[in-house]
Amino acid sequence: MYRGVSEPERSRTQARGFPLKLLMTETSPYARKCRILIREQGLTARIEEIEAMPLDDPAELMDANPLGKVPALIRDRATALVDSPLICEFIDSLIEDRWIPGSGTARWRVLRFQAIADGILDLAVGRRIEMMRPDEKRHDFWIERQENGIRRSIDLLESEADKFAGAFDLGGMAIAVALGYLDFRYPESEWRTGRDRLSAFYDKWSERPSFQSTAPPADA
Ligand SMILES: N[C@@H](CCC(=O)N[C@@H](CS)C(=O)NCC(=O)O)C(=O)O
Structure with a gap:
């Protein structure tokens, strides 16, 4: 089954607006999983990707993830999420067309x-x-x-x-x-x-x- 990202879906998520920030690096394969899912689910306008190099201990990353690892997902008015399986589960829950079956x-x-x-x-x-x-x-x-x-x-x-x-x-x-x-x-x-x-x-x-x-x- 091929699941592309339709334009109506993309503009629907854009219109809703929902500040989410994914702390990531371009070389992290764990972050890549989240970044692929964001693209597949048409959520690029809703989740901002911000580069954070773990070995530099950037404050934003340390605040979001005490483990000091990327990816981490910062959510407005909610706790940050860590670990790519959990972040992917959250990203997937934003859209009805699921990449992770519910049960x-x-x-x-x-x-x-x-x-x-x-x-x-x-x-x-x-x-x-x-x-x-x-x-x-x-x-x-x-x-x-x-x-x-x-x-x-x-x-x-x-x-x-x-x-x-x-x-x-x-x-x-x-x-x-x-x-x-x-x-x-x-x-x-x-x-x-x-x-x-x-x-x-x-x-x-x-x-x-x-x-x-x-x-x-x-x-x-
Ligand atoms: N289980 C974590 C692993 C994350 C992870 O190990 N990320 C690496 C980058 S590829 C990292 O941030 N390493 C920095 C460190 O260990 O200090 C996940 O799935 O997100």
Whole structure:
């Protein structure tokens, strides 16, 4: 099912006006999930994206998220929301055309795929941090565990591709974001090799404007 963003929907959300600010970086894959959903749901006029570099400890981010991480969603007259699954759930609740089913088997399927995709991100981010350490402080044990977890997870996604490749929803989107992050920060994973269904799925996502316009800068 292809779900584009219709013009009437876009102007409807614009007219309502609702100050929301997403603190993000252009390289954060977790923030990318939220940014894609904002575009897919036609909410760009309602949610402002503001760059906040976590390592600079900007006051606005620290106020919104004691964990010091992006993404964080600042809401007028309500508490800020943290963690991309929660923020995506909130964004999705703003529009009737849902990317996260409200109940039943479909909901658990979508959330399970999101959890696996986010887990791949956690491993890949952890691996990158490990790889950036000086040689004497790098732990091969952890790098191997992280690489094994990533490999097992993408093998599972290849074997279950029929369960998420046919629709555009949060589960599939999170998987596409995770694969994009592997291209960006762990190209040696060569995740496409022997995984034709996952490659075809990713190619389909790569054509989507929401995916293209949120790609991390090539030189970052
Ligand atoms: N579980 C969080 C993870 C967020 C996260 O780790 N964000 C990274 C950027 S990719 C961050 O802000 N790191 C800064 C830090 O750990 O201090 C989510 O899904 O939003």
